Amino acid sequence: MNWQVIGFILAVATSSAAFFLLKSDSRGEPREVWSARRLCLLSFLTLFAELAIIRWLGTEVRVFAYVKNLALLLCFLGFGLGCALAKHRPRWKAGTFALLGLILIVRNPWGGRATLQGLSRALGGAQDVAIWATDSVIHWPNFFLAATIALVLLFLTTCVFIPLGQVVSAIFDAAPSALTAYSWNVAASLGGILAFFMVAWLHLSPTVWLSCVFLGFAALQTNRTAQILMSSLALGAICLLHSATTPDHASYWSPYQQVEVDQERFPAGEWQDTLVVVNHAVYQKIVNLEQGFLQRHPGLLRERPEDNPYNLPFRFAAPDPKVLVVGAGTGNDVSASVRNGSRAVDAVEIDPVILSLGKSHPEHPYSSPLVATHVTDARAFMKRARGRYDLVLFGLLDSHTEVSDYSNLRIDNFVYTEESFREAKRLLADDGVMFIKFEVEHGWLGKRLELMLQDVFGKPPLVFSANSSYTVPASCFVISPSDRVEQALRNDPSLREFVEGHQVSFTSAQPVAVTTDDWPYLYQQGKWIPAVFFTMSLLVIAVAGTFYWQIPDARRRAPSLFFFSMGAGFLLLETQVISRLALYFGTTWQVNGIVIAAMLGAILVANALVSQYELRSHERWMVGGLIAGLLLAYLLPFSRIPGSAALVGCVAAVVFAVPVFFAGILFASEFQVAESPSAALGANMLGAVVGGLLENLSLMFGMKALLLVALAVYAMAGVGLRTKSALRAKSAVPV
Numbered sequence: 124m125n126w127q128v129i130g131f132i133l134a135v136a137t138s139s140a141a142f143f144l145l146k147s148d149s150r151g152e153p154r155e156v157w158s159a160r161r162l163c164l165l166s167f168l169t170l171f172a173e174l175a176i177i178r179w180l181g182t183e184v185r186v187f188a189y190v191k192n193l194a195l196l197l198c199f200l201g202f203g204l205g206c207a208l209a210k211h212r213p214r215w216k217a218g219t220f221a222l223l224g225l226i227l228i229v230r231n232p233w234g235g236r237a238t239l240q241g242l243s244r245a246l247g248g249a250q251d252v253a254i255w256a257t258d259s260v261i262h263w264p265n266f267f268l269a270a271t272i273a274l275v276l277l278f279l280t281t282c283v284f285i286p287l288g289q290v291v292s293a294i295f296d297a298a299p300s301a302l303t304a305y306s307w308n309v310a311a312s313l314g315g316i317l318a319f320f321m322v323a324w325l326h327l328s329p330t331v332w333l334s335c336v337f338l339g340f341a342a343l344q345t346n347r348t349a350q351i352l353m354s355s356l357a358l359g360a361i362c363l364l365h366s367a368t369t370p371d372h373a374s375y376w377s378p379y380q381q382v383e384v385d386q387e388r389f390p391a392g393e394w395q396d397t398l399v400v401v402n403h404a405v406y407q408k409i410v411n412l413e414q415g416f417l418q419r420h421p422g423l424l425r426e427r428p429e430d431n432p433y434n435l436p437f438r439f440a441a442p443d444p445k446v447l448v449v450g451a452g453t454g455n456d457v458s459a460s461v462r463n464g465s466r467a468v469d470a471v472e473i474d475p476v477i478l479s480l481g482k483s484h485p486e487h488p489y490s491s492p493l494v495a496t497h498v499t500d501a502r503a504f505m506k507r508a509r510g511r512y513d514l515v516l517f518g519l520l521d522s523h524t525e526v527s528d529y530s531n532l533r534i535d536n537f538v539y540t541e542e543s544f545r546e547a548k549r550l551l552a553d554d555g556v557m558f559i560k561f562e563v564e565h566g567w568l569g570k571r572l573e574l575m576l577q578d579v580f581g582k583p584p585l586v587f588s589a590n591s592s593y594t595v596p597a598s599c600f601v602i603s604p605s606d607r608v609e610q611a612l613r614n615d616p617s618l619r620e621f622v623e624g625h626q627v628s629f630t631s632a633q634p635v636a637v638t639t640d641d642w643p644y645l646y647q648q649g650k651w652i653p654a655v656f657f658t659m660s661l662l663v664i665a666v667a668g669t670f671y672w673q674i675p676d677a678r679r680r681a682p683s684l685f686f687f688s689m690g691a692g693f694l695l696l697e698t699q700v701i702s703r704l705a706l707y708f709g710t711t712w713q714v715n716g717i718v719i720a721a722m723l724g725a726i727l728v729a730n731a732l733v734s735q736y737e738l739r740s741h742e743r744w745m746v747g748g749l750i751a752g753l754l755l756a757y758l759l760p761f762s763r764i765p766g767s768a769a770l771v772g773c774v775a776a777v778v779f780a781v782p783v784f785f786a787g788i789l790f791a792s793e794f795q796v797a798e799s800p801s802a803a804l805g806a807n808m809l810g811a812v813v814g815g816l817l818e819n820l821s822l823m824f825g826m827k828a829l830l831l832v833a834l835a836v837y838a839m840a841g842v843g844l845r846t847k848s849a850l851r852a853k854s855a856v857p858v
Contacts, residue, residue, distance in 0.1 A: 129362045137355045155293035161343070162294045162304060163311035168339040169287045170315030173198040175332035176225075176280060182381045182402045183229045186242045186273065190659045194280060196815040197663065199808045201281040204670045205288020206805025209296060213286040215349070219340050221282035223356055226333065228276065230363040242269045270662065277666045288808070290343070292801030301800040302791055306730045313723045320716040323378040326476060330364040377476035384480060389420070396593070399453060399480065407519055409453045410594045411485040412462065425592035430621050432589040432597045436516050436558040437463035438618050439601055439611045444513035447471070447550060449501045449538065450520025454481030455594070457488035460516075468494045469512075471504045473711060500709025502537045505546045506768035515547045517559040519597060536643040537706060539572070542762075544579045554607050560597035567648050569598060569629035575637045576602050587625040598627060640706055641825040652819050660816055667812070682806030684843030686797075688836050689790050690810025691817065695833040696786065697722060698818055699756070700779045702826055707772025721776075722783055729787030739792045745785050746841045750834060752781030757830040786837070793844065
């Protein structure tokens, strides 16, 4: 049964009926009254929908995964434009159809996925960004077609959030206290975030997420007919989003990515291997390299078993090694560790779904008493580990497809930095070996890895390729603080012959920058803004300009400099907090959830203080505290603070809490007396869009430089605050 075809028919039928039966968005005026309950439902739904769409689009349309914060900026843009249209009838009809339109375009059953997955390539993404299975040549007809499709997707995503912004801002205007309404808004937003993290923890699919969004839109309607019609739209969406499961195919949604598995069988029906696909890109295979299996199927493995990429690392390591596998995945490297006589294995894997797939590995590596599994971020584990390993093995963990929902980092960015390799070197025994496997498709990327290892170890690594007829190929980088690698080559002539026959030399036409914790952009060629980022940013600006002219002249005035700057500064600060704390606690979804919850909690505390005490007279001190906090975060050398990673992370959390707290106090103090809460909220959201675009500067100058950008933006907020104070003082003077 083709669920996509059924879903497409259902979606067209239900949307056609709803289109003619629902009242027009353009007639009448909204009559929102103050309702804490309705505001909480709206705020909860806004954040839940934001996370759901960000996660889903990043999976289905790869350009949304590669171009940082793209979907997040569109959510802010739509919400901010909605605030500017607060006096107009809410565009529920347009927003609901926009969401259904997104699903129809992305999940249409006639080859839409292949086209959308290629958008990043067609838009020039492969020129200076490493993207799997792409070339670096721009075909201009394809470019303009891809830009048009991308523009439609951006437009629809923005439309989804306009009615939410309209109604939230209208309720703010009707509230007896803007600050009280803001506190309810923040608390319910926190609930929406926690609810989505719970959905991720339960491994539920977008069928559930986006159906909840449709039902939330329906629940917010004020008449029964609209509720029924909008609820019916979820039926087609459910069928379109459904992924059929067969005995040989299954789809899972982990907290990080979509994982699909396809079992391949021999003609007689016996299991051959399991192909693992992550976010629609081939990731790895579960394979059986046990001697008995290979003997039953001669010719399956055409290379010698000892020359297979999974067995090669153990030809360099000492006998009976203690092994750390970074990116243990489905268990192939762990199986090789057990099969090659390791005395102990620490297997680190961030994704619980991929790890659970390894439990079905035919060699059952995770059932071995020699293996200890750790479901955590690789970098966080290495910071805390105190053991000494004979082999530190970086598996094929390169995440070409998954980016954090709240920052511009892919989940493995901090694994491939100089600092990370130094931490791995610290874990090596005196005669230990570091072995890195990576799928290198660009010379500059291979050269970057080579240069980093050379900087860390003081000598170049041994670099060679290892192909296979049965398993995935890999470029291999081998190095040791001692002469262990050279000794292995001397003692094993067949290994030396294999390496000499497969040596690789990576070159680059331009100087290659190494990745560091401050500039961790492994998949970016150099310290500039890639072409595809420019293209998508211009398309976002085009969408914003299109909607801008729909705002009535009376409200199409320059937004408040103070609230605009506060929005831009807060997004820059939020990104800094998440990325910096990820260094010490890991890039796991739990850490992201805790950080975001803590920041929203700090805002609630600031709101409570402002509501209890008269702090507006101390705003100059608040601005000073904010600026001082940013300077402290910029100047403090966290890497030189003695103590454990957890202790340094706690210090970093306290330091970054200072500017977050003062920013919250300043915003709450001014929002409390804002003449138009909806205009203030709209300016804040549009400022966040600009802050997201400014975040691209980290691709040129590093992440720490964003603190200086945030400082400049908050200084503009100070100027805006002074202007507002002067205008208030002038208006208070009797004539």
